[in-house]
Amino acid sequence: MHSTPRKLTTHQKAVLIQVLLVFPVQQVGVCYSPAAADALAYAQDFLTIFKAIGWAVNEEEWAEIVTDQSASLTLIVSRENTLPPSAQALRDALRIYEIEVETFCDSDRNIASGSFVLAIGSRM
Helix, strand or coil: CCCCCCCCCCCHHHHHHHHCCCCCCCCHHHHHHHHCCCHHHHHHHHHHHHHHHHHHCCCHCCCCCCCCCCCCCEEEEECCCCCCCCHHHHHHHHHHCCCCCEEECCCCCCCCCCCCEEEECCCC
């Protein structure tokens, strides 16, 4: 049985752009798991949004990562309880569309204070 590929609708993209526009000059990384066939295209949806609002996307973060232990979408930060307001707004806006996002602390990654990495994992 084939499942529908993950993707954001044009309306969802427009809403996310409007929500995130109030957070100028942000840095974000976008990663995806090669284990999910639709992860790259889904990651590109978010990359398009972030670039449209003028956020600096860390191109070095645009790489395949292993996200076997993570959810479909994960916000990765460098320290616990340090989810930046922009990431909180993204998470909350996605929840409107019943898209759940987990938060994961990874102190081994070099993630600047106030920034985050959006990881696209396998479907759960």
